[in-house]
Amino acid sequence: MSLSDDFAFTQGSLGDYADCARRFELRFIKRLRYPALEVQDALQFETRTRQGARFHKMVQQHLLGVPAEALAESLADDEELARWWANYRARGLTDLPAQRLSEITLQTHLAGRRLVAKYDLLALAPGGAAVIVDWKTGARVPSQSSLRGRMQTIVYRYVLAQAGAHLYADERIPPERIRMDYVYVASDGERLSFAYSAAQMRQDEALLAEMIAAIDQADQFALTNELRRCRFCSYRSLCDRGGAGRLEDFDIDEYEDEEEETFALDFDQIAEIEF
């Protein structure tokens, strides 16, 4: 069994591969859905991820014209989310170019494969700055150096440089104009920014191409040797790698449910059973 020809790589799938080749194989080649718990405190974990998803949705609604006050009114039952919202309102959009596109997906190709990035927000000034904004709702702000090496930082900047021309007056966006901002709304809207450069882009391209080629050529996908990577992996029972980890140790911002392509839940499809 190998990766399907039309598979699209994302920061999530590449991150999985970087963590553990076996996990990549199980999830994306064998497409094994495994409902084991990621963390012991499953309900609290779920609450946090749902809050995060709701926050992202609210920003999108706001950017599409729903008044911030109307959105704020819906938060009477959730103090934490209200605090995040206040931080977003106070600092989330500061110093960003005026053209703002939320929840947009771009794709490019590399090593014969598609490479896809789904952005929370792109703020662009054609001829000027091109800022990628990623909202983070986790309580912990990681170090600048760990974020710099994160697959998301690598993939998002690269894909924008390669595939953003049509959003930028039909001109390839010079890497030097690209910046990626992580905004930690649970930590007073703290912002960690990463500039980009042509040299960095070449380096990232080489790394990504190498990873993709390695995956395409692999006939064996080894289990990781670093047991800590198994703590929050749902395949633990399959690999015999112990029980679920503790939520306190988990970085919620690393957890993203990725859809490859947007195709919302389709009630018509369900109604098909009427025949």
Added chain:
Amino acid sequence: MPLDCGIWLEGIAGSGKTTAAVRRVLHLLASGVPAESILIFVPQRSLAQPYILALRGLTSHRGGQVSVHTIGSLSLQLVETFWFLIAGDAGFKHPQDLPNFLSLELAQYFMTRAIEPLVEERDYFSSVRIDRPRLYSQIVDNMNKAALVGFPISEIGTRLKSALASGVEQAHIYDDAQTCAMAFRKYCLEHNLLDFSLQLEVFREHVWAAPQAQRYLRGRYRHLIVDGVEEDNLASHELINSLLESCQSALIVCDRDAGFRRFLGADPDSAQRLRERCEVRATFEDSFVMGAEVSALGAALAAQLGAADTAESAADPRRALITEAHRYHPEMVDWVATQVEALVHEREAPPNEIVILAPFLSDALRFGLVDGLERRGIPLRTHRPSRALRDEPAARTLLTLARLAHPHWRLPPTDFDVAFALMAAIDGLDLVRAKLLTEMLYRRERLLPFAEVHATAMQERITFDLGERYDRLANWLNRYIDGGRTDAIDIFFRRIFGGLLSRAGFGFHGNIDAGNISMNLVDSAREFRWSLDFMSRYDAQIDLGLDYVRMVDRGVIANSYLRDWIADVEEGVLIAPAYTFLLNNRPVDYQFWLNIGGEGWSRRLYQPLTHPYVLSRGWPPGALWSEDDEQAMNRLTLGRLLLALTRRCRKAVYLGYNELSESGYEPRGLLLETIQSLLRRLAREEQHV
């Protein structure tokens, strides 16, 4: 084709319309049109598959992503996005709270909650002999039709009564259905629930009127590709019509002689009005699919049924037909498997170029076919959308274990269910030993330890290895019970899945099917919990796990689910209901039509509370639906179906016929009658020549 105007493209199935439309999408992209500005709009997701595959295959594209939507997915997305702008005006009691969109099964669940007290108290539907879930699903269906066609739900009863009520009893039934629909709608508005009908109504009447929504949709989608427009409904057509005003280009693809989804509100006549809005009109006349004989067969059968004009053809339709009469149903099934084997092994037909179709697939028929083909080493895939999740072994096992783990529900599983669960849960345990364990150790709703098997011979028969694993399962459950914890039901499933069942030595370990089915059950239970959690702010708290399991038992929840069928490998002989095959829109070389004597090919399902034609747009108010109308519609529907099937067939149609049906009757259905009279006519004509 020009990139700056509206184009209407129509033709018969198999004439290359979708291929042309896919090429147009690729051409738009190659011409520098931003992908985000392209909307592919289809009546149901399976029809978007050729586009999705082509787009996924584009490894040279740099840019954004094309959107693919149905009216369901688009309205859901927009209602959710602009909810806080419109919820108050739309009549929701808690406009500051989030909306709660209901899947079909959850709509039925809430329908049950909302109207069951009323139904019990007033003894509604007591004379209707079908089970409650199916009755309620027809009320949901009526509401969906009203929303799709665009009449108020308050008119459902009047429309049905004026056309169909032949007596007081029937009139009462329609009145009751109307009362239930209104009660459900009120309940939804009070609890921020949106079933499909309300979602669509809110979209049409409120969201689409909001300038922000208009700005978003019109600003974003500049190029429209609509496929299968004849299968879509009035609501979709209105939206497309409106988008045409602001689009830079559009291509609308219409399949002539189709409109099979009438049961779901398909309105081919209203689709035709979009034709007038297009500057360019093109027609594809020739089929690239059908051989001459198959084409002649389709045309002759359709003409016989009045669904098409009589067409002269030099080809002999009989050459496209292969059949053999059998006395009994199993003989016919066996014949089908033998013919498929001959096609695959002797004539080297690829298995995925063969489909086996019936109007409905009973378990017995499905089992017979699967067994016959598997024994002959033929790869196959079945698609029976109404397969119940709860009947899948992995789901059944999890549900039984949930009952064992929650004795306070007072829903102890039966001995057989316990034995079945033990067999599925413990790797290597067969049903005989599972039954022995159950007999000896399932006491007072608990599993006793293996040590309670006192006879050594019996212990040895079970084996100590299996006994040890049985103990791990029993201990896990007993610890859970004694620890007094009650997880949310989906969390319970996940905990026992990860903590036990998927570990080495247990039945779900490395089992892809069990993993996927368990995940489906978890999804269903979680969705249920989320909807109910949300309700707890308005209603009294209920025991979610208990209610979930009860609803599963009643066939309301987890009653049907969709396998990831889009992702299915397209290999193997397909066994499917005829309409499912049609709506997947993929031609094949060989088709087998089974049970051709059955009424199911032409007759509608028994649905005493609803009616696809009377509740359609074209039905004249006040007109009576007569038996003649019914007959005429059955003939027309069958004629269209046969035309559509043959247009998706390249080489031959095999007819599965047995003199005695599955249930032992002599079948005399309209399809059989039509084929027989066609064959007689052709024989007569031959004699005259």
